[in-house]
Amino acid sequence: MSDTQKTTMTDIVALAKRRGFVFPGSEIYGGLANTYDFGPLGVELLKNILDIWWKTFVTQRADMYGLDTSILMSPKVWEASGHTDSFTDALIDCKSCQTRTRADHLIENFTEKQGKIETVEGKTPEELTKIIDSLEINCPVCGKKDWTEVRSFNLLFETNIGIVEDSQSLAYLRGEIAQGMFVNFKNVLNTMRPKLPFGIAQSGKAFRNEITKGNFVFRTLEFNLAEFEYFFDSEKQDSDELFETWKVIMQEFAESLGLSKEKLRWRTHTDEERSHYSTKTEDIDYEFPFGFKEMFGLSYRTDYDLRNHMEKSGVDLKYTDPYDNKRKFIPHVIEPTFGINRIFLAILAESYTKDEKRTHLKLPAKLAPYKVAVFPLVKNKPELVDKAQEIFQSLQKITTATWDDRGNIGKRYMAQDEIGTPFCLTVDYESLEDGTVTLRDRDTTEQVRLSLSEVEERIKNMLS
Secondary structure (H helix, E strand, O other): OOHHHOOOHHHHHHHHHHOOOEEEOOHHHOOOOOOEEEOHHHHHHHHHHHHHHHHHHHHOOOOEEEOOOOOEEOHHHHHHHOHHHHOEEEEEEEOOOOOEEEHHHHHHHHHHHOOOOOOOOOOOHHHHHHHHHHHOOOOOOOOOOOEOOOEEEEOOEEEEOOOOOOHHHEEEEOOOOHHHHHHOHHHHHHHHOOOOOEEEEEEEEEEOOOOOOOOHHHOOOEEEEEEEEEEEOOOOOOHHHHHHHHHHHHHHHHHHOOOOHHHEEEEEOOOOOOOOOOOEEEEEEEEEOOEEEEEEEEEEEEOHHHHHHHHHHOOOOOEEEOOOOOEEEOOEEEEEEEEHHHHHHHHHHHHEEEOOOOEEEOOOOOOOOOOEEEEEOOOOOHHHHHHHHHHHHHHHOOOOEEEOOOOOHHHHHHHHHHHOOOEEEEEOHHHHHHOEEEEEEOOOOOEEEEEHHHHHHHHHHHHO
8 A cells, every 4th residue: 555545443444344354342232341252254263373383383283283272270379370469450540531541651652652652561550640640641631640559459350160150160261371381281291201392382372351442353241362481491492592582483373474574673672561470571563554563572481480389289390311321400481472363453564455446465375264265156047056066065175165145246356355365266157168267366466367286286375
């Protein structure tokens, strides 16, 4: 797009709803803030992202082991990990209109409008209160300066197990997916007999009861994560070198999804911002339509988690080195984390293309919900429909295909362009005579005449 036609969040949200990528959560009841449902095309795109992630970091590596751990765990897990004490946001309320917001976001949004961005994440509630007072920040809703004191709020969603709600039944929805991998560390050691360094990986839902101001699926109450804990011997392997190695791999993965290098940047967390379990954290930020924001994170968690779980559970979580006189020690951990919902949004933003003639998603073929759409030239000629159905069913055996016989060919092309389908295949009267079809390329709009075997070969090459 030209500088005068830059993609906006309004563009993306409208297309996502119109074409079945993302719907507002509980929409027929007026919605539920910060919840979204992935539609028929959204789940396909999301699945393709996750499949590529799993293939890249688990299936194609000999040093990685996958898990799928429970969303609900013993509350003792979250006590040992420090989340019940340290997993908090700083909130503030407007006394006039009761608007509730994150204090750090309030300050950052205010300073950004003043032309200077001040990162204050990690500062204490008292420090944030003083900053808001000194800057004389107005409420963005009612315009008044009548704020409460900033206070801490735990992000873990609480629930209860069983029919009686009391302290004995308290449980939490997981606020991150890492802890399931740490508490299964001994199980993986016993069953798989891995040798250091090795990783334990999983993807799944996480939940955070946080106050957020929109930006679509970027920050929601429940979201999809994919991450792994990479365990290593800190006495034999330099943590800084390993950290840099994973930075390169993560950057390469982002670019392999079609994200522009110039829209990616690494940012180091300050001491105040860094999570309680980390001694070093860096993020890959992506330039979304609303600015550079975190998409991936990379943390050096040392032996914090295993050590705490070992102390609190009483279970030995040490690793025995079979090549070093059976030396026993607690491995250290480097953790790459991938926000799948944020990758999803970044890919929509990157792919959204609009010119004077059309709007289309330039999705990489491996990510596109459908790789090919099959059209009969007209839908009221049984011989054309039957032939097109035969071809459609044949293509379904090798790739994800869709059928479209609505309206004229031009409108069908426009619809498939908007959902990012790389190829459209039209069956016409000539197809009945010689078996050839017209294949149209999404990006160039060029059309060529090919046999079905040539079409299949082109699709296979596109996906290889």
